[in-house]
Amino acid sequence: GAGVSQSPSNKVTEKGKDVELRCDPISGHTALYWYRQSLGQGLEFLIYFQGNSAPDKSGLPSDRFSAERTGGSVSTLTIQRTQQEDSAVYLCASSLAGYNSPLHFGNGTRLTVT
Amino acid sequence: AQKITQTQPGMFVQEKEAVTLDCTYDTSDQSYGLFWYKQPSSGEMIFLIYQGSYDEQNATEGRYSLNFQKARKSANLVISASQLGDSAMYFCAMRNSGSSASKIIFGSGTRLSIRP
Numbered sequence: 057g058a059g060v061s062q063s064p065s066n067k068v069t070e071k072g073k074d075v076e077l078r079c080d081p082i083s084g085h086t087a088l089y090w091y092r093q094s095l096g097q098g099l100e101f102l103i104y105f106q107g108n109s110a111p112d113k114s115g116l117p118s119d120r121f122s123a124e125r126t127g128g129s130v131s132t133l134t135i136q137r138t139q140q141e142d143s144a145v146y147l148c149a150s151s152l153a154g155y156n157s158p159l160h161f162g163n164g165t166r167l168t169v170t
Numbered sequence: 171a172q173k174i175t176q177t178q179p180g181m182f183v184q185e186k187e188a189v190t191l192d193c194t195y196d197t198s199d200q201s202y203g204l205f206w207y208k209q210p211s212s213g214e215m216i217f218l219i220y221q222g223s224y225d226e227q228n229a230t231e232g233r234y235s236l237n238f239q240k241a242r243k244s245a246n247l248v249i250s251a252s253q254l255g256d257s258a259m260y261f262c263a264m265r266n267s268g269s270s271a272s273k274i275i276f277g278s279g280t281r282l283s284i285r286p
Contacts, residue, residue, distance in 0.1 A: 089274060098261065099276040112273050145213065155203045155267045156222055159274060161215035 058082065060162035062148050068168045069138055077133040077165045081150030088131050089159060090123060091147045099147065105131060106153075138169045172197050174264050176277035183252050184285050190237070191247040191280045193262030199223075201267035204245040205274075206236070209259040218260075221245055249282075257284045 061080040069075050081088050090102040101115040105125040116122070120138075125131040135142055145166050149159035173196040183189040195204065206218040221229045221236045229236045237246040249256055259281050265274040 091276075098278040101273060101275055104273055147215065149215070155201065155265045155272060156220060158205055158217040158220060159207075159215075159263075160217070163214060 060148055060150050060160055062146075062162035062165050064165060065163065066166045066168075068170060071140060071169055072137055074134065074136045075138055075167065077135075077146050077148075077167070079131045079133070079148030079150075079162060081129065081131070081148070082160055083129075084152070085150035085160070086128065086153050087151045087157075088125055089149045089151075090131070090133050091149070092117075092144045093147055093164070094144045102133070102146075135167075138167075140169045143167055143169045172264055172266060172273070172275050174262055174275055174277040176262055176280050178280045179278075180281040180283070182283050182285055185254060186251055188248060188250045189252055189256075189282065191249070191260050191262075191282065192244070193246055193277060194242075194244045195262075195264050196243060197264065197266055199266040203265045203267075204236070204238070205263040205265070206234070206245075206247045207261045207263060207276075208256075209261065209279075211258070215261075219247070252284050254284050254286060257282060 063078045089104040091099040103113050103123050107128050108125050120136045123133045145164040147164045149161045151157040151159050175194045202223045204221045208216045219231045219234045221238045233250045235248045259279045261279045262277040266272050
């Protein structure tokens with residue numbers, strides 16, 4: 057069956073440009089999560105959605121970062137005026153409702169800001 | 171506030187030996203779930219095992235088992251009969267109960283290397 061799909065898989069952008077990262081969750085999964093992982097590091101929580109609403113945006117590093125989810129499905133993470141420190145792998149995951157439901161991860165978008 | 175701590179940045183184990191990866195957590199909630207994930211060098215995140223806070227028995231999945239000690243707030247992953255393919259980063263994660271979904275946080279990870 058279809059898993060979590062992220063696009064693009066790789067993105068190289070110049071400092072100061074805006075980028076959009078897309079996540080297509082597993083059908084029927086109401087919860088959607090974004091994480092950032094720098095090389096060799098752990099997963100840094102950014103934001104999560106329950107349906108189209110984001111109850112917790114506390115992990116967004118700055119106001120240059122925003123995310124939305126429409127139709128309870130696809131989500132877009134936007135980074136404005138990218139900086140070199142934004143370079144990382146951005147991971148999206150989805151799950152069913154319920155605290156016993158595991159996350160299913162996409163393969164990530166590797167963002168490089170030059 | 172939630173917190174997950176993995177105190178072992180790296181471990182080396184001989185093939186076929188058992189290994190325990192430590193995870194401690196902190197939460198004020200009574201209902202929560204604990205997860206372990208494996209991340210090989212390919213980068214994919216693979217779900218291994220789950221333990222609920224009210225589960226009376228330790229979770230097991232094949233060669234993976236969870237040593238859950240609720241009073242000590244620890245959820246250590248035990249891998250029996252380790253294999254070369256077990257070499258990877260391992261992350262512990264926690265999710266508190268919420269309305270229907272809630273924030274999931276991860277520990278900093280343990281890099282496990284299996285020696286032939």
